[in-house]
Amino acid sequence: MLSPTEENYLKSIFKIAEKENKAVSTNSIANLMSTTPASVTDMIQKLSQKKYLQYTKYKGVTLTQSGNKVAIKIIRKARLWEVFLVNKLRFAWHQIHNIADELEHVSSDELISRLDAFLDYPKFDPHGNPVPNADGKFTIRNQMALADIPLNQKVTVLGVKENLPDFLRYLTDINIRIGVEIMVLQQVPYDKSMRILIDNKTEQVISRSTSQLLSVKLT
Amino acid sequence: MLSPTEENYLKSIFKIAEKENKAVSTNSIANLMSTTPASVTDMIQKLSQKKYLQYTKYKGVTLTQSGNKVAIKIIRKARLWEVFLVNKLRFAWHQIHNIADELEHVSSDELISRLDAFLDYPKFDPHGNPVPNADGKFTIRNQMALADIPLNQKVTVLGVKENLPDFLRYLTDINIRIGVEIMVLQQVPYDKSMRILIDNKTEQVISRSTSQLLSVKLT
DNA sequence: AATAAAATTTAGATTATATTAAATATATAT
DNA sequence: ATATATATTTAATATAATCTAAATTTTATT
Numbered sequence: 001m002l003s004p005t006e007e008n009y010l011k012s013i014f015k016i017a018e019k020e021n022k023a024v025s026t027n028s029i030a031n032l033m034s035t036t037p038a039s040v041t042d043m044i045q046k047l048s049q050k051k052y053l054q055y056t057k058y059k060g061v062t063l064t065q066s067g068n069k070v071a072i073k074i075i076r077k078a079r080l081w082e083v084f085l086v087n088k089l090r091f092a093w094h095q096i097h098n099i100a101d102e103l104e105h106v107s108s109d110e111l112i113s114r115l116d117a118f119l120d121y122p123k124f125d126p127h128g129n130p131v132p133n134a135d136g137k138f139t140i141r142n143q144m145a146l147a148d149i150p151l152n153q154k155v156t157v158l159g160v161k162e163n164l165p166d167f168l169r170y171l172t173d174i175n176i177r178i179g180v181e182i183m184v185l186q187q188v189p190y191d192k193s194m195r196i197l198i199d200n201k202t203e204q205v206i207s208r209s210t211s212q213l214l215s216v217k218l219t
Numbered sequence: 220m221l222s223p224t225e226e227n228y229l230k231s232i233f234k235i236a237e238k239e240n241k242a243v244s245t246n247s248i249a250n251l252m253s254t255t256p257a258s259v260t261d262m263i264q265k266l267s268q269k270k271y272l273q274y275t276k277y278k279g280v281t282l283t284q285s286g287n288k289v290a291i292k293i294i295r296k297a298r299l300w301e302v303f304l305v306n307k308l309r310f311a312w313h314q315i316h317n318i319a320d321e322l323e324h325v326s327s328d329e330l331i332s333r334l335d336a337f338l339d340y341p342k343f344d345p346h347g348n349p350v351p352n353a354d355g356k357f358t359i360r361n362q363m364a365l366a367d368i369p370l371n372q373k374v375t376v377l378g379v380k381e382n383l384p385d386f387l388r389y390l391t392d393i394n395i396r397i398g399v400e401i402m403v404l405q406q407v408p409y410d411k412s413m414r415i416l417i418d419n420k421t422e423q424v425i426s427r428s429t430s431q432l433l434s435v436k437l438t
Numbered sequence: 439a440a441t442a443a444a445a446t447t448t449a450g451a452t453t454a455t456a457t458t459a460a461a462t463a464t465a466t467a468t
Numbered sequence: 469a470t471a472t473a474t475a476t477t478t479a480a481t482a483t484a485a486t487c488t489a490a491a492t493t494t495t496a497t498t
Contacts, residue, residue: 244445245445246444246446256445256447259446260448264447276446276447277445277447
């Protein structure tokens with residue numbers, strides 16, 4: 001059995017490895033987890049010993065198959081709980097992160113498979129991220145960043161690439177949520193901010209960083 | 220913030236204090252929690268320092284108001300989650316104990332109040348134990364042990380006083396669950412076992428210890 | 439009331455996680 | 469290629485929770 005701490009390390013390493021395509025560095029883990037590099041070194045040595053990851057001193061780590069499996073299961077649990085919190089308990093999407101971070105470590109497999117059924121086998125969580133199925137497979141779909149969409153193209157919001165509460169609250173404030181239709185009206189070359197039309201109703205200027213964090217599909 | 224371990228100590232002390240009417244001894248805590256008296260001493264000294272309980276060396280502990288509040292909140296959380304597991308996820312009553320023991324330590328107050336509403340403010344858990352409300356009040360009702368019911372009196376099962384999986388599975392096997400009607404047909408003076416009629420259908424002999432653990436009300 | 443038995447506490451270790459500071463290895467820039 | 473900056477590891481500590489064994493206190497028994 002793994003401790004919640006060990007599970008969190010594996011989850012974080014998985015998430016970093018997802019983006020970068022190389023061994024995961026001690027520092028990147030320490031940054032993501034808000035801890036010190038020394039603590040990370042201790043823990044990755046332990047997890048390496050237990051065969052959850054492949055570690056070469058000074059060269060970072062990669063997950064083994066067994067480490068990958070654990071990480072994906074934690075992500076599955078977290079995302080299913082997020083669906084529960086939003087769809088059943090009516091939480092807003094910016095309220096659920098910390099709660100799901102605790103719930104994801106509850107250990108019963110039976111619980112997760114029943115929860116999955118209760119929620120009707122959701123394919124995506126409330127932020128638009130895929131829920132891995134019981135075999136660890138993620139649903140893939142075509143999606144682009146709003147930042148890369150040309151003028152006058154209508155798109156539908158699929159999700160967000162970051163789930164910090166402040167960011168999510170901001171999106172809610174300007175009426176952006178999953179499923180909303182957006183059209184890019186103007187691109188400002190200077191800072192790459194955009195003026196967009198939301199739901200055929202409201203015009204809004206959003207920053208480059210916001211448009212990069214919004215996943216959309218062509219309508 | 221209290222650790223899950225500290226919360227478990229307070230919960231266990233509360234449960235012992237509920238039955239006995241005196242200071243709770245080190246040994247009784249160690250027994251209930253399957254740990255050593257030495258560990259208990261360490262922990263109660265710590266919890267006493269933090270003012271969750273009143274401790275006199277060699278004389279046992281009693282919960283302070285603040286300790287009581289924590290304990291009741293944990294019990295509230297555990298029992299609400301048990302209702303969720305049975306009513307929503309369709310677990311059997313013997314499967315839920317360990318899962319609820321983990322879920323009860325998830326810390327969000329908002330989560331509990333929303334879960335309570337989602338479940339329609341249940342007054343009792345799947346074992347017939349009262350769910351304390353948000354103010355910490357338990358619903359009281361008249362109930363007796365089946366052991367004390369006279370011959371030929373019809374009663375309805377309200378709950379069980381112990382929730383060990385084997386006991387609960389046994390009850391399920393002989394068709395005893397909350398709400399069923401029971402009538403005592405015979406009392407065996409020798410060992411105080413009883414022959415009972417379950418649901419006007421099945422006759423069954425049950426031991427003294429079983430009849431003492433079944434809570435019923437007159438029909 | 440003295441003694442034996444039982445309960446409780448203390449002392450000394452252990453394991454898990456984390457920290458800071460120092461030492462060492464790697465990467466970068468001239 | 470060397471110096472400097474950055475990243476990483478190691479060493480030395482700290483805290484939380486636990487344990488066993490020894491010491492002490494309380495309770496029960498005669």
